[in-house]
Amino acid sequence: MFGALAQKFFGTTNDRIVKAYRKRIGAINALEPELEALTDEALREKTAEFRQRLADGADLDDLLVEAFAVVREAAKRTLGQRHFDVQLIGGMVLHEGNISEMKTGEGKTLVGTLPVYLNALEGKGVHVVTVNDYLARRDAAWMGEIYQFLGLTVGVILHEMDDEQRRAAYACDVTYATNNELGFDYLRDNMKFQRAAMVQRPFNFGIVDEVDSILIDEARTPLIISGPSDDSSEMYRRVDALIPQLTEEHYEKDEKSRTVSFTEPGTERIEELLREAGLLEEGGLYDIENITAVHHVNQALRAHHMFARDTDYIVKDDKVIIIDEFTGRMMEGRRYSEGLHQALEAKEKVTIQAENQTLASITFQNYFRLYPKLAGMTGTAMTEAAEFADIYKLEVVEIPTNLPIAREDHDDEVYRTAKEKYDAIVEELAEAQERGQPVLVGTTSIDKSELLSRLLKEKKVRHNVLNARYHEQEAHIVAQAGRLGAVTIATNMAGRGTDIQLGGNLDMRIADEAAPIEDEAKRQAKIAEITAEVEAERAKVKEAGGLYVMGTERHESRRIDNQLRGRSGRQGDPGTSKFYLSLEDDLMRIFGSERMDGMLRKLGLQEGEAIAHRWINKALEKAQQKVEARNYDIRKNLLRFDDVMNDQRKVIYEQRIELMEAEDVQETVADMRQDVIETLVARHIPEKAYAEQWDAEGLRVEVERIFGVNLPIPDWAKEEGIADEEIRSRITDMADRKAAEKAANFGPDVMRMVEKSLLLQLLDQKWKEHLHHLDHLRQAVGLRAYAQRDPLNEYKREAFDLFESMLAGLRETVTQVLAHVEIRPREEEAAEQQLAMRQQAAFARMQESHPDPQAAAATDGADPMPQGSDRDGERAAAQPRRAQAQPQAATRQPAARMDKNDPSTWGRVPRNAPCPCGSGKKFKHCHGAVAAAGPAAE
Template sequence: MAINFLTKIFGSRNDRLLKKYRHTVGKINAMEADLEKLSDADLRAKTEAFKDRLAKGETLDALLPEAFAVVREGSKRVMKMRPFDVQLLGGMSLHNGKISEMGTGEGKTLTATLPVYLNALTGKGVHVVTVNDYLANRDAQWMGKLYNFLGLSVGINLPNMPREEKQAAYRSDITYGTNNEYGFDYLRDNMVYEAADRVQRGLNYAIVDEVDSILIDEARTPLIISGQAEDQTDLYVAINRIVPQLAQQEGEADPHTGEGITKVGDFTLDEKTRQVFLTERGHENAERILFEMGLIVEGASLYDPANITLMHHLYAALRANHLYLRDQHYVVQAGEVVIVDEFTGRLMSGRRWSEGLHQAVEAKEGVAIQPENQTMASITFQNYFRLYGKLAGMTGTADTEAYEFQEIYGLETVVMPPNRPSRRNDQLDRVYKTTKEKYDAAIADIRECFDRGQPVLVGTTSIENSELIAELLDKEKLPHQVLNAKQHAREADIVAQAGRPKMITIATNMAGRGTDIVLGGNISKIIEAIETDASLDAAQKQQQLDTVNAQWAKDHEQVTALGGLRIIATERHESRRIDNQLRGRSGRQGDPGSSRFYLSLDDALMRIFAGERVKAIMDKLKMPEGEAIEAGMVTRSIESAQRKVEARNFDMRKQLLEYDDVANDQRKVIYQQRNEILDATDLSAQIQSLREGCFEDVVRQYVPAESVEEQWDLPALERVLSDEWQMTLPLQHQVNAASAITDHDILDTVRSHANTVFDEKVALVGNENFTQFERMVLLQSIDSNWRDHLS
């Protein structure tokens, strides 16, 4: 109560930040008239002037109003776009290392140019992080015109680029690329054997576009570089044959009475955590079958140390067969199992599940089994992005995850006001008893929209669902386009036209994210094609442009009058944020729009978390077939279920991070050691320290510290030095000839002789060549032990 009272008087933290930023916006706007009078050359000269002022000690914060005003003016001239005041607010929050929540269509790409330009003036590099290569390429070329106009260089960091091109991209003032590529480059840089082969420079400042997708949705999947380990292909095939012989147990036993099991079986499934557990009967049956197959000896247990690997394989096979579904969690393409990103619906080519799960799925599908890999380098996105000196992010939906951004990354979320108020009508969910009733209702809604000419975007949570809806639309003879992980290359073009009259677009989750849906369709490519057509003269070009613009204006007016883009979803996602992203595709920049979720009690989220409660309501109301519940209470019940899943997923990500934090401390030490070795011009001090430590260990095995002559085994020490180190030392003769000698004297003799032999070897090849040899040996030794540690 007291907090609410104080908030009303002083405003929320978000309100206070926006008030402070608006004061600066006033300063930026006041400079606009003077900057408009400058020539292009004078405007460009501002960049060098800013760099000089920084060199003399002025801060980026002090430069911000003038620098933002220069970018705005440059954007007006080059991009023909003037950043709104709201975009200036967003740019300030990004410069301050915060997450800027801006709605779909509010112009996040242009907003980013403001802090990117300002921070690039330091010359330390700025990384703009996107969710896919298409967006990295598009934004670098699109916004690159503005940066180049203002005198800054822009690079694109793409997969499989030659090393020299990557180095050039990172040397640029501003670099565009994907989160995966930045992370893998960091790992690869810490595996090189020549300092000149590294591609990245310091990690100074990063702006992460679609920050929720990268820092939350992908945070459970670490980046791993691996090499082949021991081949166990035959074992995966053999274990996969056991799975059909084991039955699933149904019902859940009460922990006190043991009652509640409706069908006794060999294993239980936990769909929430995607885990499998063998029952006591399951252990006995599995051991019997493994013995019959000759994989374990009679009387052996799965828990015997020698059989732990078999247990690992059996669990992987059960999970692969019962919890990972084709066309939902993965697809089979060209004889390979390719993972589907559950949040975006995109294919994750090159990614593989770890712990033998991917091989188990390959065995299940009967495709070629790729050998298991040994981890050579690994890092989570959480720990990679925390390496940056300053980190910021943009998204349309961050507020639901604000706690996680603050807790894990120390990033505050600032919610930006829309440039124009939203006119989208988010209707209550409709919940049906069966999947068939749900789809019948959704198809009827789509039919009504099509008949009146209103464009529809149908959102699904899996490829399987998108293909099912496509089949239903085919039966109804409704023309449509499908956008799922199998259509990755065309997704931006398909989404761009989803706002045309009578257009029906089916999309898995947020495929096509980053591309605005313009009511009436996006005609920018058509206009560009006309303007660059060398066969047309100026008059012909103008005539065609007038025709295209007139048709677009007519289509835009028609779609706006019909209520804008209609969003129809056939399932709730685990995360409210993903649902909000789907809704956010409609109603951009104050456009009209509407959204509706069609659900059934058979949906995964409903079945696992909310089904019983809603079913009880339906039964009580005696609802006939085809009738739906549409009530705020049901929607709240579903959102409560989503909050439970979100909380569980947050705990899992936090647990992964806590585990990786331990590895991260070790990783930092190892990578620091590697970099010191790579950058050193002389390694003799390190090598001498290692050599003397090594020979002390050898000597002390036969001549203990603080011991007397009677305790020494000099003949054995002489043999070891001769056999393993090719050093001939008459130690026994030395002792016999001396009147008094200590264990330290023996150690000094061995060390001195080792140093002499070493110096002779260096003299044969020269200092420079030997230093290079030492560097290789040290790095190989570190890498080999680090790989063993990771495995």
């Protein structure tokens, strides 16, 4: 009670924060007359003036008022739009590295130009992150007019770009890109062998549009770059054929935690079926030798009983394509991992793609924490404010609307059955269309949107359906959803980033109808005609009540419901929102609908009647809060585990960059050689041991294996008074002498290049193997909880041991390979060309993936490592481009494409085969002159 009274008199914490920002608004507005009097050239010169002041010691905060005023004036001259005062507040919130929550239609895209321009003045680059390529391209072109007018450069990163185009875009003052492209570029950069080949600059400032979607919805799963592993598609097909033979008594399904598992009778039945199919040779299903069979049957069971066609995925063009749980869009190229996607392909009888092995990965949580300064904007962030503050150290500030919200939000209507609910929805839609009120209907899945569409067709209600099947037209459909009598059915929040304006979107109509007209006079006449039509229609729609947002089901997250609701009532427009629910809806069914059904029966609720009360809304919000809290715990748990790998990843990536930037790595190699020798001696000649306890013969064998030299170590051990230091010194002298001889024989330049390239290749190979080991550890460590051990602590300890072991293995392998390397004296340039050739051929099979958050939810309850997905096929096949990858992944190119003058087309060439250049020499004596006997050797 006292808290409510205090808020009434003093305002909320958010109100006080906003009030503090308002003090600068007056100063910005006071500069407007002065800037309006400047010529375009004089206004543009302000950028050079600001940069000079920064160079003279001023900081960005000193320039904020003037820079914001300059951007507003530039926006008026280029776009014909003037920033509202509340938009200036939003810009200040972003500049300070916080999240700006602004309602739909308040102009977040325009708000971003203020802090972007100010921070771009430093010349370090600003990244604006969007959720898809369409928005990145649109915003870069649209807002780019302001930046270019003021003398800044603007770039955009798109999926189809090559490395040169990407490097140029990242070098710009302002770069627009999707979260996926930024993350994959970071991973690819850290797989390259030359510093100059990297495309990204050091991180500076990032603004994330739709920050809740990227940093919350997609945070449970990592970005992955992977390479193909062994094909086991036949196994998936054979196991898939067994699952339909199971009955409900054979498995248990938990929809709350999205898990399914075999019961005891189910285990016996599947073992029997596997033996009949010849897939279980001996022992029980869970015996160690049958671990592969367990993997396949578990994924097949999940594919059949936890994932539904047209809800979780669709089948199109002989492919299983995931549907984003939060946006309803098709996620082309995104694949579930751990064999789940292959199990779905087997279930749907489409071509089964090969599984992949992880080469590099990072979560969005850890990627975006790389930015020294990060900000975000969205219409719905307050419900997740605690998570943003805890994980990203971002505060959420709610920005007041420019005009008061006139939307009327009704209480939910709850029906007993889904049929009654849909009958009521269809009736309401028909009435709304008759009075001319546009309606946006939100559904939670494709099949429900198409069911509603069929019912509307029977009732002869005109409508548009927007879901994953038709997402190509989503921007146009959503843009015109505010027209008179329009009924638009959208799956979740498909069409994000496109404003719904009452009477229709004028700019989009002009682009569609007037732009193609070549005659200028006719085009202007058409524009005037469209403008008049839109204005007249807007007045009629306002009179009809504005946009009516209708939800057909509650989502498990309040944010998604708020996003749908927020489509109505933009910029003070009238509007209405209401959710229609039934006790058969997923959220209602999972969270205690039986008790509510009994209560409604007692109240005498008749068929077709609904109950609406704010208490029901409160109860539903409580259920949603429980789900949100659980999902937050899952994401936090994932981050704790990923932080362990992230610390190791930072060490490896920093080491790689240091190696790439170094003129030579001779000193590093010498240190590794010394470490290996000390480890060998310590292992075979223990401290304080007597000479007769030494394993001199074992040391001799190891030295010969690693250095290729047979030293008389057993004889040394018999010498009077000899100590381990003397033996270590003799071995070191031999190793250093041999290395110096190689450098002298082959030339210092070639030797330094070979050392550097081999060190990078072997580091990548060891890191890849380490990631593989961590994957297995992460999947198994959860079982330690049964032994009363904390899985996280166990994972930290063992991951550290694995990392130490990897580094020791790297030192030994590098030392061994360099001791055995054979080099033919050639020009350094030719040797580097050969390395580039192998890297280019290797890249052709590198694949990218971003695991799907919904798949993660399916295993979150049982496993500290949520399931992910492999994004393979299209990305790699479409573009054999970009970064150099693991040399071991190289493949032989078809002979028809081979160009003797272009080594990058040769692929893997056997060392003793004739060189493809046509010289007549063996490959190893020509372009393959740099060769090594070891894991990275060709």
